[in-house]
Each structure stands twice: as C-alpha cells, then as structure tokens.
Amino acid sequence: MASMSRVDTSRLARWWRNVDRVTLSCVGILIALGYILMLAASPAVAVRIGASREMFILKQVIFLALAGGLTLIVSALSRNGIKKLALIGGIIALLATGMTLVHGIEIKGARRWIALPMMSVQPSEFLKPCFAVITGWLLAESRTRVIFGNIKFPGLLFAFVGFGFILLLLKSQPDIGMLSVITMVFMTQLFVNGLRMIFVGVGVGAMIGAFLGAYVVFPHVRSRVERFLHPNVGDHYQIDTALRAFGNGGLLGRGPGEGRVKDLLPDAHADFVFAVAGEEYGLLICLCIVCVFLVIVLRTLFKLMREDDPFVITSATGLVTGFGLQAFINMGSTLHLIPTKGMTLPFISYGGSSAISIALTIGMALALTRHQVAASPITRRFDNDHSWSSLHESRAP
Template sequence: MKTIFQHIKGDKTIWAIVAVLAIFSFMPVYSASTNLVYVVGNGSTLGHLLKHIVLLIMGFAIIYGVHKIPYRYFSGGSVLMLPVVIVLLVFTMAQGTTIGGANASRWIRIPFVGVGFQTSTLAGLVLMAFVARYLARNKDKKIVFKESLWQLWLPVGCTLALILPANFSTTAIIFSMIVLLVFIGGYPLKYIGVILGVGFLSLLLFILVAKAFPDAMPNRVQTWQNRIENFSSGNASENYQVEKAKIAIATGGLTGKGPGKSVQKNFLPQSSSDFIYAIIIEEYGLIGAFMVVFIYFLLLFRILIVATKSNTVFATLLVVGVGVPIIFQAMINMAVAINLFPVTGQTLPLISSGGTSIWMTCFALGMILSVSASREVTEEDILDDNPLDILHETI
C-alpha cells in the first residue's frame, strides 16, 4: 500500500474525494439499473454494475496516467488536438449512432470495446486548454479584438457550432465556462459583451434555420422548446421523467427507504444516469442528498486551492477551465432531478453510469492533479512550448 501511495502525486484530498464518489456510485448504479433490465430488457443488474466498475477502474487508470504528464504539455497539446476534435465532431454528425434511443449524432461507437464515445466531452477539455493557452500567452499584451477573433474565437466558434445541433446543453455549458475563463484571464469586458451578443445571435440564427429546414435537424429545436415549456408550465403530467423523479424525492424522506429499495427506479427512464440523483434521494433521503452536494463542493474547494497555489497563469486557468465544469455539470444534474432546471441530459460526474462522461471527468481530474503535482514549472516553460516539439517528444 505504501508503494502505491509513493507513485500517487498531487492533491491527496482530490484523490480521496474521487475514490469516495466512485465507491458510493456502486450501490445507486446497481439499484437503478433494474429499469434497464426489467423494463428495457437490457442485460442484468450485476452485469451493469460490473461494467460500471470496469469503466471506473479504466477512469482511475486515466487519472493516474494523465497526472504523470507534465501539465505544460497540455498547452501545446491543445493546439494539436483541436483539428482532431473538429474532424471527430464532423464524423460524429455524419456517422453518429444511437445510445439507448438517444439522439443519433452525439456518439460514435468505439470498435472492439462496445462503449459509445461522446466527442463533445473531449472537445470541451481541448477548448478549455486552448483558451487557457491563449490567455496565458497574451497576459502581458494588449489584446486586439480583431486578432483575437482569428486566434481564439474562430476555433472556439467552429467547434461549438459542430456540437450545437445535437447537444445544446453541452454547448451552453462549454460556452459559459469559456466566458468565465476569459473573464478570469483578463480578457476585456467590452469584448466579452460583444462575444455574448454574437453567441446569442448565432443561437437565434440556428433556431430560425432549423425551423425553416426541419428535415435537416429533425425534432432538435422542438425538443428544446417542449422541455422549456413543460418546465415553465409546471405541468408534470406532460413530462414523465420529471413526474417520476418528484415521486422518488417526495417518498425519500429524511433518511430514505434504504439502499436498493427504490420503487421509482422501475419506472423512471435514465434512472442510472441522468436521474440517478432522484434515486439517491429516494434511497438515502435528504441526508444522503446533502452529503453528495457537500462532497462536490468539497471537490470544488480543493480545485480552487490547486488553482490559487499554481505558479503559472496557464496552470491556474487550466485548473479552473477543466475543474469548474465538473461541479457545474453536477449542479445542473441535481437541479434537473429536483425540477429546478429543464431536462438537459447531463450526467452526475463519477456517479452516473456511462463511459465517456466517466473517462473525460477522470481526464480532467488527471490534468488538475498534474498541476498540483508540479511546483517548479515557470511561465516561460509554458509559453516556449512548441506543439511540434511536443509531437516530436511523444513520437
């Protein structure tokens, strides 16, 4: 055991929090997967649990491998990966497959593994590192808006435009986090205002085009509209998922019905992923619900500690850029489950079942731990990194 801890670097509290969330997820996933087994007729509860455990073990392997990489490589690596991500997003739109009947252009199937890969989650990580790199390289320069349009916002805009048709909620989260990141990074406020305006107009244009040509993107805008209308009207009878989630929460009480004793898991679609928080409340009560919230906020606190202790601008922005979205996604998932937010399809990080969400969350945590494990890297090391040199070293 001592030998294992000698190889684990970085913030030990973050390692502990990740382990606690992963281990806690076993019982909710095992319990909630009965919906997939007895309603959908997909596999066995033990099979779903074993798959979840294997994905988490692979996730921990990703954390370990990534946290051993000097974080300065993520700067140049983001430049190399951005074209790859764009190609993957185009391929996903053209060849995407369905996962449990969900939208067909979000996932691609990984050969020989049998797991769907949601390319937008990888795109989010790459964009955060790319934006952090730009801000770090221009921290002592006067930013010229026209130049930033080509160097920063054109790549960001193209990437988000490829994610938007299939996944509005992910696009909104990534865009919001990028705006937060550029604000923290000192990007001029008047330019941020312009970017927000352009983003709103672009979304409006997309909606108008989708309405004008419904065959090009069937049901996407209508789905967004229905979700917002159902949420604002408070008519749960028109939203089966929200209705069942409310019942699960209402019957959970203070201490819950006990592990594995949920009733609504048999009726609630996506009970092991998008709505797993409702099952947690039903089985573990308000005490369990608040404990989950507390753990996520503790993780946020440790992420901010790592960011403030970082000795380079790039490291600080990188940690904020890849770390805060994890907590933001968790808050959205829990807000949806308790009907404070329209249904979005966002999973609960490290607790919900799923492959890509677990792996990309673990990749982001590995990047954060890489930063916390490094104390001797200077800003010059980051700014002098050449993407081609990184490619050469990797080869």
C-alpha cells in the same frame, strides 16, 4: 503511502507528496458512490429493456476502473505533457465529433455518438477538457509571447476560431446542452484572463440572444423550456417521478434496494441517478454528494489563488468550471430547478464516454495544480537534511 519518507526521490513518491490528496480522495468517494448506485439502479433498467441484469453493472465496473486509473496517470504528467495531451486529444475529438454528422448514431433526432464494439462513444465529451486546456494555453501565450517587434502572439484570435468550429459542430448535431457548457467555460476563461467588463456584458447578452435563438429554432429546446415554465404543458412524467422519489426518501431514505424510482424511470441509471440516491439513501447522502463536488471545485480554485502561471490559472479554472457545471446541470434538472437536459452526474451516472472524459478533466486539473519540484544537487542535499519540503517546493511552470 502517506508515510513515504521525504528522502524518497522516486517518481511515485514525488507525485504522492505533491498531488492534491484531498481532491484525489473526493474522486475515490464519487467512484465508490457510482458503484453503489449502479448496483441499486441498473438491474431494473436492464431487465426492462430485455438485457441481462448485470449488463450495466459489469460495463460500469470497467468504465470506472479505467476512469480511476486514467485520473492517476494523467495527474502524474508534467504541464508540458498536459499541453501535448490536450492538443492531440482535442484534434482527435474535433475530427470524431465532425464524423458523427456523417457516420453517427441518430438517437432522438441528434447525431452525437459513434458506434464501437460493446459501447457507443460521444466524442464531444472529450472536447470539454481538451478545449479548456488549449484555450488556457493560447490565452497565456497571447500575454507572454512576442512573435516580432511589439506584435504579440494572436492566441485570443485562435481561441475564438477554435470555439467557432466547436459551435458549428455542436449546433449541427444538435447538442445545445454541451454547447452551453463549453460556452460558459470559454467565457469564464476569458473573464479570468482579464476580459474587460464591457465585453463580459456583451458576451452575456450574446449568450441570452443565442438561447432565445435556440428556443425559436430547435423544437426540443422549446419543448423543454415550456414544460419547465408551465407545469400543465407536455409530458412531466420523469420529473414528477423524480421529485416523488426525493419525497419518499425523506431525510434518511427508504434503505438500499427499497426504492421504486428505478423501476419507473427509463434513465434511472444515467440522467436521473441522483433521484435514486435521494429515494434510497435520503437527503443527507444527497447533501454529501453535493459537498464532495463543492470540495473538488472550491479546493482547486483556492489553490489557483496562490498560482502565478497564467496558463495554469486559466486552464484549471476552465476544467473545474466544466466539471462543476455538469454536476449542477444534472442535479438541478433532476430537482426541477432548471429545464431538463440529458447530462450525466460525474463518476456516478452510467456511461463510458462521460466517465473517461471526467477522469481526463480531473487528472488534468490535478496535474496542473500539483506542486512542480525542480531537481538540483542543492535540493538533494536539503532532502537528506529532511528540509526539502519547507525550503525547496516551488511552482515552476
């Protein structure tokens, strides 16, 4: 596909010329690592719960295949198509998240999942990308749209109302980790949109106050923080085992299939898959994984520096902020840099909801940062002269 002629005006050819192929390649690397680490981590976990050794692998093959296809499909949408997708998806995710409070599956005291045939779905996972795009859309409209006279569209007010609904739902489940990520995404988008520094300080202070409140109100939050701060308090089995796995792996690892952490940790295929990578493949592979995530985030942000559409800038910033935060929280908690939080490593950890929601996130970011090409008779003449790329590419909204 890299050798497609520039005179080829098919939709596929135009998509391939304009999409960020480096980010797309990084997604392919993460999906490949997801397959490899599932082969390493999941059989022992499946046997331990009395299931078939292949159960998690077969499911994840389907999940990651769907995620890869969804990334490609969503990345080909127009910017208006992304808005419609986010609006419809956000409404459905909001209603489904509310449904978990009534008909959700309760696991470890939290109602976050809805049971479906062959799998369970965590609707709040889909709130992250949809809310980021809707917020970017509302903030952009508040800057450019005038409803009458000198009164501008109250997009900022609507964004806060939407965030308030999400806050109430996630607090009721409770899912403080997901709420923290969405709050950070929202604050980042407000900052990029031009929020004054005094209000940034107020927002940071409010987040600190909310964290202290969660520490007091929610016992599981207090337990995790105290176990993080005080090594002699509570159960440290999973973290101690994960850190021992990194030590056993060393620089180059013990070799594929030779790790022991997957036989000891209940969530070795999900929340602690990074420890499996560290033990079997070593520090170098772990650094490569970190670099792949950094490339996706930094490359998207650098592309936004050349963008002039406020909707694209705000939305894509929110999308990659959520993506990067999720990766950091997973790897940071596994390495005991932050308190533990049950959050998956994008495209690598086991989980259907996570894989599909991350695919939606990256697909939206690729679509928004894709060069938008406006077709006209003049540009077709440039195409025939093989000058299309240098004379016509533009970023029309």
